[in-house]
Each structure stands twice: as C-alpha cells, then as structure tokens.
Amino acid sequence: MSPAAAFRRFALVAALAFIGQPAAAQVPFGQATAVKEGLEIGTSTSEIGIASDFRGADLTIFGALTNADELLLAIGQYDVVVTLEGPLDYATVRKKSRVLGIWVNTESMTFEQVPASYSVAATRQIDDILSSEGGLPIGTDHMRLSPTGYVGNAGNLTEFRDAYRRLKLAGGLYQHDFGGVRFVSSSLFRASLRLPANVPDGVHMVRAYLFKSGTLLAERELPLRVNKTGIEQQITDAAHNQPILYGILCVMIALVTGWGASLMFRKK
Amino acid sequence: MTVYLPIAELSVNIFIILGMGAAVGFLSGMFGVGGGFLITPLLIFYNIPPVVAVATGANQVVASSVSGAITHFRRGTLDIKLGTVLLVGGLLGATAGIWVFSWLRSIGQLDLFIAILYVLLLGTVGTLMLNESVRAMRRAARQEQVTLKRPGHHSWVHRLPFKMRFKKSKIYLSAIPVVALGFAIGVLTSVMGVGGGFIMVPAMIYLLRIPTNVVVGTSLFQIIFVTAYTTMVQAATNYSVDIVLATILMVAGVIGAQYGVRVGQKLRGEQLRALLALLVLAVALRLAVTLVVTPADLYSVSVGSF
The missing domain is CATH 1.10.287 (Helix Hairpins)
Known part of the structure; x- marks a missing residue:
C-alpha cells in the first residue's frame, strides 16, 4: 500500500472517530478540558522487507490528536515528536592517543542497551519542545547513554557520549529531522522518518509523543519489524x-x- | 557497479575489487608468491575492516596456492612426509593465532596489531630481498661467478633430537625445527591472512637446508591446508570470512596469475626479486604512515561490549 493510500484510509478512520465525539471539540477556549488530549498513530506497514538493492527509505507515520483544543492547535501550542528506535545492543566507544609515536586505542567506554539505529522527527527543534520537561530521554541529545562498569571522571563521560552521538550521526544510523512532523489538517499529522541503508534488522519501535506547551501529554508506540531479505x-x-x-x-x-x-x- | 559485501557490511565498487584481485593475482603469478601479504593490506586501504580482510585474505590464498601445489605434486617435487610434519605445527600455530586474534579483537587492539606486524614483517623481508637482489644484479653486471652456499652444512638445527628421515627430500632432520617453523607460519596465517610462503621458503632453504627442488611444492602443500583450516576457524569463531568478497578476489586472482606467470618467465630472477622487494617496501611504508599520521577522528565506535 502506498503511503498516500494509507494516509487516505487513516484520515477517513480518524475523521469518523471525531464525528463520534463532538463534545470535546466544542469546549470553549479557556475552560479546563475535562477530557485529556490523546494521540493515535498508524504506520503504512508493520513490517518492512529490505531487499538486496536497498539504499535507505522513508517510513511515513500518520497520527491524529484527539480532544485537542482548536485554538491551542491554531497557535501551534501542540508539538509532536516521533522516533524510530532500532534494536538495543551494547556499544563501545574507543579513543586513540599517541603512544611512542603511534596512534593506539587507549581509552574505551561501553554503553549498555543503546539503540543500534535511531531516527527522530519533530514539529520543531527538539530542545525548544522539551524546554520545560527535564530528563526526558527523547532525541539524540537526550537519549540514555549509561556506561557499564566504573567511570573515573564525569568529564570523560560527557566526552565519550558526545563522541558516540557524533559518530552515529555521521554514520547515518542516527538521524534527526526537526520539521519532519507536519500537521496536514488541524489535528492530523504526518511524520516521515528516514531508514538508513545500513538499518539493522530486528524489531524497531515507533514512538510518538504529544506535548502541549512543553509538557508531555501522551505517548504511543508501535512495533515495526525490519526483515532483510x-x-x-x-x-x-x-x-x-x-x-x-x-x-x-x-x-x-x-x-x-x-x-x-x-x-x-x-x-x- | 556496486556490490554489497554481507560480512564486511559495506558496498564496494565491484570493478575495484576485481582490479585488486587481478593485479595481486598477476603479481603473485609473476613472483611465484601467494599474494596474501598484498591482498590483506590492499583491502584494509580500501576500508574493509581488518578482521574481514585477514580472514578473507586467508581464503584467497587457498585458491592461489592450489594450482601450484597440483603441479608440484604431479612433478614429484612435493615431500608429503615433510609437508605433514610442517602441517602439524601449522595447524597448532593457526589455532593459537586465532585465539590471539579473538583476544586482541576483544580489547580493541586488533587493527593496530595487524598493522604493526605487517610493517615489521614486510619491512624486514623487503629490505633483505632488495639487498640480496641488488647484490645479485651487481655480480651479474661484473660477470662474476655466483657462489651459492651449498646446502648440507650442519648447524645447531641439525643437532636437535627426534630426528626423522625424509626420503623425498633426502635429508635426516629433527622434527622440532620443522614443527616450530610450521607453528610460526600458522600463527602468521591466522593473524595476518597470509600463506607465509615468503618466509617459509627462505627458512626451509637457509635454516633447515632442505633441497631447493622440493621446497616450493612442500610449502604450498602446507599453505593450502593451513589457510583452509584458518578460513574455517575464522568463519566459526569470528564470522569474518566474506564469501562474496573472497569469490570476486579469487576469480580475478587466478586469472591474473596465469598472465603473471607468462610475464615472469621473460624477466630475470634478480630483477624480479628487486621489483617484488620494492613493492613489499611500498606496502610497509604506506601502513607505517597510517600508524603515525594523526587520524581524522580519534574516536571509533563498535557494536557490542567488546
């Protein structure tokens, strides 16, 4: 099914869902909303087969906000972040330094259970969205990177984390696209995430987060199987x-x- | 045209790999060497991970040694008994080498170790070979008689116990240095992805005083089995033999070798050795530069906890 066809079908379902709950849409501005805002997502497929000539692809994710405040929507107070997280594994970062004139790996740090690939799309800069929400592990800059074993000094940790992010972004396995989530109507959005050519196979996880003025309101996740054929x-x-x-x-x-x-x- | 290498996990231009295989095959045919010591560094220069380059290099040597070994077997210039004793050492050495290889990989020092070993070995062999061939050329220019050291001189090697009679080679020799030589070559095969002929042949002639006519055939016999064994063990322990890369290299290599042999027959021995020495030194120098020059990125990342 093409992304466009999938979107039409999803839009129809979402539209029908809204007809069933007119009360929420009619809450006047300024009054406390009794029903909390929610988030629904769908992908065009739950399984991706990667053939030999795979050179990377875009995955389109559709979503709808439910019970959203029309006015807040209109002035852009809602933000959506969508991530695609690859299978988790350990990763080791090594640093070279000169020993007797030769460049040798002298220091290393292993991070536990980090995603092998990670794509993130958002309605705008992730740092702007997360400004008031401390400690959420969303986006390449904020994801959890916990070292295994003993870490001598904190400066080292920052250094190795930065190097890890930089290398993964440079290698294309980690990507971010701020602006990759677009509202196609007042409450429907569409996100495109990039699958790199060397995407690892296994179960990936699509996660969508809804923020209102910097506060996390709702979170949804969907598994996505990537099978290399x-x-x-x-x-x-x-x-x-x-x-x-x-x-x-x-x-x-x-x-x-x-x-x-x-x-x-x-x-x- | 690009082709994806499933084990190396990268896409490469198939024509570059074919060209590399053909060029090394041509040189190996011309100089009568296996070519492992050229193919492995070339693959590393082309960004193939050293782990894959070494294991695949060993596989490639199997192909380039087979036809030579068959020829020597037919001519009767292959001492099976001597080859088998060498092989015992070779298999032990290859096993020890794989163990060292996996251990170095786990502590993140494998790439460095491979590079240093190549620089040392190729640098030494290249210098010795160049020295020898230049002297030979000077002698030829002065039209001097070449005085070969007669094999048969006894040294400490010949006073060792466990002596065995090798009928084909017509020598009576202790098994210890033979097994030890095989062991050393076996380690090199699994750690460097080479057949080791360029060290084994001179060692057999000058150290063990084995008659020259059986040396090449016997070393090829040992090389085939040790490289085949190494390929299998690398495949089983490090999963690092790239069958696609190996097949492209081997097909191009064996064809290139056939033409190399023809050109080699037209050139003089000492000129040929001088050329090979220069080539070996160039590869060593190129690897030495990568060790010393500041890398573009001091950091590297690998999947897994090792």
Missing part, C-alpha cells in the same frame, strides 16, 4: 547460523576456483 541476508544468516558449513563452502569455492583456472588455462 535477499541473497545478502541469507549469506549473513548462513555465516552466523551454520558457520562450519559456511567455512567449508568458502574453502570449496577456493579449491574449485584455483583448480579450475589451472585446468582452463592448460587446455589453451
């Missing part, structure tokens, strides 16, 4: 699941190639 993935799987057979195959190819070439060129 194609010959490359089969090779990677074979290398990890049947390493002995894989090794034997590598050796066989070498023997056949070497022997075959000597036969071919002798006949000439």
